[in-house]
Amino acid sequence: MMDFLAMGGYGFFVWGAYGVTAVVVIAELSSLRARRRAAAQLAASMPHSEDLP
Amino acid sequence: MKARHRRFAWIGAGVAVLGVAVALVLNAFQSNLVFFFTPTQVAQKEAPQGRPFRIGGLVEEGSLKRTPNSVDVTFVVTDTAQRVPVVYSGLLPDLFKEGKGVVAQGSLGSDGKFRATEVLAKHDENYMPPEAAHAIDQAQKGQGVSLSTLKESP
């Protein structure tokens, strides 16, 4: 296990590459989730033609 | 913040980004589009005179000499046609090996020796397990060095 993490001495570079990739992908997914939620709330709160008196 | 101010801020950011991009392009076209010069180009005086440039090629087999108890090294960069001796003081990258690609930054002395301030390893685009590489090595013994890391100059 330690050998695997060490990556033949290149652990910092390999895990630095994979780690930051994971972080930015998760960041994109969560910001997209927030944007979708905000957009849906905004659309739902808009007065639509049918709702108007 | 007013919508107009926000718009101006974004236009400013856009102009700044474009400016940086243009500056990068100009910088690249001016001097760095050709990242390195081959020993043949150096011999034909195509490399810039009087200012630092990069030289690229293969480290000649058997040319690497280390001064004991120091980081001073000398080696020869070759493209199999011309050769340029290089003097360097510093740590070499992991992939620096005789017979492999190298790019060194520095300037050419009047004695014909290239004084490097930075040495980078240039590896090729082949990926394989060590056993496969060993087998290919055995098969190619005596056929000279692989030139796959070298490019013909345009």
Next chain:
Amino acid sequence: MNVYQFSSPATFYPFAGWLAPWFAWSAALLAIAGLWIGFAVAPTDFQQGEAYRIIFIHVPTAWMSMFIYLVMGFWSVLALAFNTRLSAMMAQSLVPTGALMTFIALWTGALWGRPTWGTYWAWDARMTSELILLFLYFGVMALRNAIDDPRRADRACAVLTIVGAVNIPIIYFSVQWWNTLHQGASVSLTAAPRMASIMLIGMLVMAFAAWFYTIAVSLWRVQAIILERERSASWISALPGLAGALR
């Protein structure tokens, strides 16, 4: 069935919502398979040791960074030529993911360059043109935010995207046109791959994962863009589950 009906946001919205999870789950499964091949099956490399394993994200994201831009260019041409809203929205939906892929390609490249070449960064033609690609993505985003009228922003972004597309062949062929520190392509359409086959398979599986991820994320994002821009349209209020978003 008329395919042109899908150019209407009202028709495309539910279709995108149905399609996205399929691509998302495929991307997740492919990424797991690709990482397993990359770390557990693929052997170590003869000259780079374990450091080469960065290739399994570097090359797929670098491919996607260029491919996404070409797809944006395609949608931009359609948007300008036919003045269709949805094409411009599709282009808009890809920009952040394109920037993300470009950033990952640059970041992983830096961490790969340090142990192999001996430097995190060099101003060589391949790396400089890829950095310019990142700035192009940022430029399109900034332009979009600078213009309040969405239809005018569509046209401006389409023009910038198409003009910037000249950078893509420069990135791709830079390693052939000029002496670069960056090595040539290991995989191309015209020559046999210069990689052991299991390494190549791992890389291609990861490339498909990145591709499907991009499709899923851009479909989800185009849904949000449609909601943001067409929020007053009557068909929006008829969407099932939208009211639930308020709770």
